[in-house]
Amino acid sequence: MFYPAKKLVIVTEHFVSDKVCRIIESCNGKGYTLVPAGGKGMHHLHSTSDKATVIEGFDNLKIEVVTHSREVAETITERVLEECFQDYPGVIYMEDVEICRPERF
């Protein structure tokens, strides 16, 4: 019922998320999940609460892509590092996952 796959996780700023999603699609990623993210990293604390902030668009997102191919995950990573993370902060990691309905990935 479950099949092995790779999950690539990209945590970055909202500003660059559209570009990351375009890269995923152009690298044959068949879809992605966007989750609001917060926490602390090299730069500063990113709030996770729903309290009002005056400034728009500075929230962070976690973008998850599940794929069969390690190659697709690596191409996406290379392009995101090259095209987005020169200027914007971000975190990328990969996990082994098991999926059902493999034809969807």
Add this chain to the structure above:
Amino acid sequence: MDLILDFLSQFISQLQSPTLSFLIGGFLVAALGSKLTIPGPIYQFVVFVLLMKIGMKGGVEIREAELAEMLVPAVFSVVIGVVIVLLGNALFKRLPGINSADGAATAGLFGAVSASTLAAAIVMLEEQGMTFEAWVPALYPFMDIPALILAIVLATVQREKVKGGASRKIDAWAIVKDSLRSSAISAMLLGLLLGIFARPETVLNSFYQPLFRGFLSILMLVLGMEAWSRIRELKDVAHWFAVYAFFGPIVHGLIAFGLGYLAHLWVGFSPGGVVLLAVIASSNSDISGPPTIRAGIPWANPSTYIGASTSVGTPVAIAICIPLFIALAHIVFPL
């Protein structure tokens, strides 16, 4: 001496006004570590109602206004936006330990305009019984957009000078579109169009107008809390940003007051309009400017320009500049 006494009495009375007292209240609540929060969607709704009302009221009155009168103040608004950015950028270049991109980004935000400061100034002018042309708030994008574009151009040119190599094309039209589509400006422009082309008086008078002051007090509370929470970010960057954020709004407002006074002499620009123009100039963008700057100058450190603007610049523009320019108007214009 008169100016100082007048300013002090204005200042003390303004401290008790809902606008300033809520701002200070928000600051204190956050400083004391209170868990009080205003949810994000409520804040966005409050901004929408305020800007919609400002736009609609302007639109309704523009129908009968002589638009040619707007030309000189509109040109001055562009000039002020550009001058503030050029001055700020030149100043930061001369200060030690400042990254030129951070300087250009900060100057850009201070040239741009704050919707919340504008709303606060409108209420304070109404409380003083000072009238102004209804189209004055519509000067906002005339100052805001050129300032943001110029800051991004300056930062990009400076970066290319250092790095050399391929030049990065700046899509000015994309910046204009981004600014006009930002929540604050699009709410105001929508209100403006509804005011000019539709007949929204009933909803304006029964809904937006009565809510305006109450909603502004919530906005001020949020601004106060945000100002405190951003101070920590400012502590980590060069202190020059805090110094600039304190004195910049006053100097920028005085430049605009001077130009507004010229417009008063040439085309009869009202004293209330001069004060509002000065406040627009002294304000620094807090809602829509930072994302535009972040997208246009991603290599600048956001803690510098956001810390300078929200934790020092905006409180100074609201608490010091508005009473200062109202007091100045009382002295300069025989009211």
